[in-house]
Amino acid sequence: MTIVDDLKQALGDIVLTGAAVGERHRSDASLTGRDLPKAVIRPTSSEEIATALRLCNENNQSIVVQGGLTGLAGGANAGSDAVVISLERFTGIEEIDPQAGTMTVRAGTPLEVAQRAAEDAGFLLPIDLGARGTCQIGGNLATNAGGIRVLRYGVTRDNVLGLEVVLANGTVISALNKMIKNNTGYDLRQYFIGSEGTLGVITRAVLRLRPLPVGRLTALCALDSYDNVVAFLTRCQRHLPGLSAFEAMWQHYFRFNAEANRQKLFDDVPPFAVIVEQDLLGDHSERDAFEAFLGEALEDGIIFDALIAQSEKESRSFWSVREGHAMDQLLPALMNLDISLPIGEIGRFAVECGEALSARFPAAHVSFFGHVADSNLHIAFSEPDSDAETSHVVDEIVYEIVRRYKGSISAEHGIGTLKRDFLDHSRSPAELELMRRIKQALDPNGILNPGKVI
Ligand SMILES: Cc1cc2nc3c(=O)[nH]c(=O)nc-3n(C[C@H](O)[C@H](O)[C@H](O)COP(=O)(O)OP(=O)(O)OC[C@H]3O[C@@H](n4cnc5c(N)ncnc54)[C@H](O)[C@@H]3O)c2cc1C
Known part of the structure; x- marks a missing residue:
């Protein structure tokens, strides 16, 4: 047999x-x-x-x-x-506890299904990413997914209170804790969150829910330098209590996607464009305060133009430039590199990285965009004459610069196989050794997702 x-x-x-x-x-x-x-x-x-x-x-x-x-x-x-x-058939919401503000969900449940269930119960499930219709809660946990609401609500691991996990030997660890405070020894759930299927199979989770915003305010702002992007971020964090997204687009990225979408948003394409979004938690005075805040930033020369979305449709049109779906269609062999760096260094890094990639691949498309506020930068790269070696050379160029800037080679997509050989660019030998020992303790026969991560 x-x-x-x-x-x-x-x-x-x-x-x-x-x-x-x-x-x-x-x-x-x-x-x-x-x-x-x-x-x-x-x-x-x-x-x-x-x-x-x-x-x-x-x-x-x-x-x-x-x-x-x-x-x-x-x-x-x-x-x-x-x-x-x-996990595609292991789906369903098992419980929403309005007093604890939690949802207990099976790992195969698509993220969007869980988000809708939370909304129907009057809550926000703040984990959110572009793949929401297809990705599953278990996958979000296993990759510690980031996404567009991290600034306000944290990454996936910040929204998990309890887990059920099956270990390599078949032992079921059921720790479906609903409490925010629980200091009873090692925080075992955090071993599995972000472990990409190498330490156990996540089967259930208790997720933290938040009050459902009554609406959102969105603005698209034009800025002339990365220094002003950081200055604007600091102001937004200080003065916008419901700040939930801050997304920056470098000029080339913004121009490419706005033109591909046939959107003329500013008279001239600005050096930087930033989407700022604030959750509306109470009455309409928040809109007045939002407008006044942007007016002050304009007066002080931090931003030099701003468009405030007047409708959900207009807000979506700003986001469609940022989501950049047109690139998937128009750019051959598109790579989306996902890294993070100290926020103050991102501007300098982008200049250096862009020059290095263009020197090696003069005909390539290279552009930058990212969540910035959570230190995350994405690089869109497409080389018309791409061959099997191209992506490896691109990785080597980018991750070597990331190493020098003391950044991370993976902000939110994980390591998998594609970044495994570069893990030592962001982790010390002692950290890697500890990871191997944890893997050995939880999966001594190495049956779970072998060859991934480490
Ligand atoms: C259009 C698009 C937009 C995206 N945007 C973002 C974004 O903004 N932020 C972001 O972080 N990511 C983003 N991603 C990447 C991806 O959506 C996330 O990594 C997501 O969390 C993966 O979930 P999944 O269910 O598809 O997992 P899969 O791709 O199926 O698996 C991912 C990893 O998790 C493991 N795994 C899956 N389920 C379990 C489980 N139950 N137990 C243990 N291990 C498991 C797998 O073995 C694998 O290693 C995007 C992807 C696309 C296509």
């Missing part, structure tokens, strides 16, 4: 093989996965996941967990020798 036979015998028809394994299991959104796994298990309970893991562990069978497959680091790609556990 093979391990797949064992799995089928124990779990029945939730184990798919051969032609029943769908194409989508080949790769995450990085499109770097080449092979289909030898089997896909589609559990609907933690017990089934525990059985699968116990059997695989006894047989040294590698396991790759797949969530919504929107990851951009190759973390959910499985080789042809691997068995996949797909």
